[in-house]
Amino acid sequence: MTDVENPEYPNLEQAAASELATSDSGTENDTIAHDHGGHEGHHTSLGLSNMKLAMWLFLGSECLLFGALISTYLLSKTRFLTELLAGNPIVTESIDNEELVAEMIAEGSVEPLFDIPFTSFSSFVLLMSSLAMVLAHHAVVNNDIKGSRIWLGATAVMGSIFIGGQIYEFTTFYNEGLTFDGSLLGSALYTLTGFHGVHVSGGILMLMSLLFVSFKGRLNSDRAETVELVGLYWHFVDVVWVLIFTIVYLIP
Amino acid sequence: MAADTTTADVAAHDAHDHAHPTEKSYWIVFAVLAVITAVEVAWSYLGLSGLALVLPLILMMVVKFAIVAGHFMHLWFDLKIINGRYFMWTFAAAIVLAVVVYFIVFATFEFQI
Numbered sequence: 001m002t003d004v005e006n007p008e009y010p011n012l013e014q015a016a017a018s019e020l021a022t023s024d025s026g027t028e029n030d031t032i033a034h035d036h037g038g039h040e041g042h043h044t045s046l047g048l049s050n051m052k053l054a055m056w057l058f059l060g061s062e063c064l065l066f067g068a069l070i071s072t073y074l075l076s077k078t079r080f081l082t083e084l085l086a087g088n089p090i091v092t093e094s095i096d097n098e099e100l101v102a103e104m105i106a107e108g109s110v111e112p113l114f115d116i117p118f119t120s121f122s123s124f125v126l127l128m129s130s131l132a133m134v135l136a137h138h139a140v141v142n143n144d145i146k147g148s149r150i151w152l153g154a155t156a157v158m159g160s161i162f163i164g165g166q167i168y169e170f171t172t173f174y175n176e177g178l179t180f181d182g183s184l185l186g187s188a189l190y191t192l193t194g195f196h197g198v199h200v201s202g203g204i205l206m207l208m209s210l211l212f213v214s215f216k217g218r219l220n221s222d223r224a225e226t227v228e229l230v231g232l233y234w235h236f237v238d239v240v241w242v243l244i245f246t247i248v249y250l251i252p
Numbered sequence: 253m254a255a256d257t258t259t260a261d262v263a264a265h266d267a268h269d270h271a272h273p274t275e276k277s278y279w280i281v282f283a284v285l286a287v288i289t290a291v292e293v294a295w296s297y298l299g300l301s302g303l304a305l306v307l308p309l310i311l312m313m314v315v316k317f318a319i320v321a322g323h324f325m326h327l328w329f330d331l332k333i334i335n336g337r338y339f340m341w342t343f344a345a346a347i348v349l350a351v352v353v354y355f356i357v358f359a360t361f362e363f364q365i
Contacts, residue, residue: 060346063347064346071354075357123289127285133324231324235320243317245292246310246312
């Protein structure tokens with residue numbers, strides 16, 4: 001079969017060749033459905049796992065979602081600050097904290113609202129969780145079951161710490177007088193960071209599911225691509241926070 | 253001839269399978285990311301304003317983005333493979349599209365188009 005020319009689907013020939021080269025038994029159909037070394041599903045007519053391609057397309061669409069949210073935040077913040085500095089009473093009274101409003105006007109920015117050292121710590125934890133995620137994938141590829149459980153658990157714990165930090169931050173914002181429906185700034189900020197938090201929470205659920213599957217004894221190198229897909233999602237969430245941290249928190 | 257081709261393909265495929273980064277490289281990349289993050293935060297405390305503040309921060313942000321997407325998400329490695337095709341450009345294309353679209357949105361607000 002490997003010597004048969006098939007110009008329409010050349011990758012199927014490669015798939016069959018690869019399977020014959022790496023396995024003592026199995027059919028062509030097996031080859032397409034299963035790969036070796038934790039790369040199951042690579043051999044499609046596209047030459048790329050359908051699941052992986054779907055995940056990348058999904059992440060591409062997520063770029064547009066977060067692009068819209070970040071743009072909305074920037075536009076809303078600029079509008080808020082312009083009106084605040086112009087002394088528009090609707091805006092100055094939209095935050096129920098005169099001291100904070102006075103600081104914002106004095107500095108001409110929304111920086112007094114943020115606790116940069118705290119958010120820096122949260123960002124660092126999320127960054128560390130990305131490292132734990134790649135190490136979890138690395139462990140699964142190498143059939144290191146114990147290692148994969150440790151790193152998957154560590155990723156979930158660090159994600160939870162980040163979410164805990166965000167809840168604390170939201171509570172602080174609220175106590176400082178910034179409400180979701182009180183001002184343009186509040187709406188945009190809560191929506192952007194809240195959407196990101198929901199994505200992190202979704203990632204934690206995926207990680208917990210992987211841990212569950214692992215403790216059921218079904219997470220080994222044959223399922224490495226599943227871990228890779230969750231990893232892609234997790235790193236994307238991390239990469240979005242890289243943008244949010246700089247654009248929202250560090251650039252006043 | 254066909255046999256030669258398929259052998260080469262198998263070799264290329266296997267080369268891909270072993271082209272993934274090592275555990276050590278992940279730790280090194282993480283250290284680099286941590287240092288950049290520390291520099292970012294420190295930079296924001298220097299009391300700079302305007303482009304002197306924003307430009308380096310944006311640059312560091314882009315570098316961090318590229319490192320995470322490229323190394324942790326294997327984009328640098330996957331871009332080079334898949335039977336000579338570049339499906340991973342879908343992600344890069346989405347980013348470029350997103351940036352262009354939002355610049356246009358900003359322009360409509362700025363210039364009241």
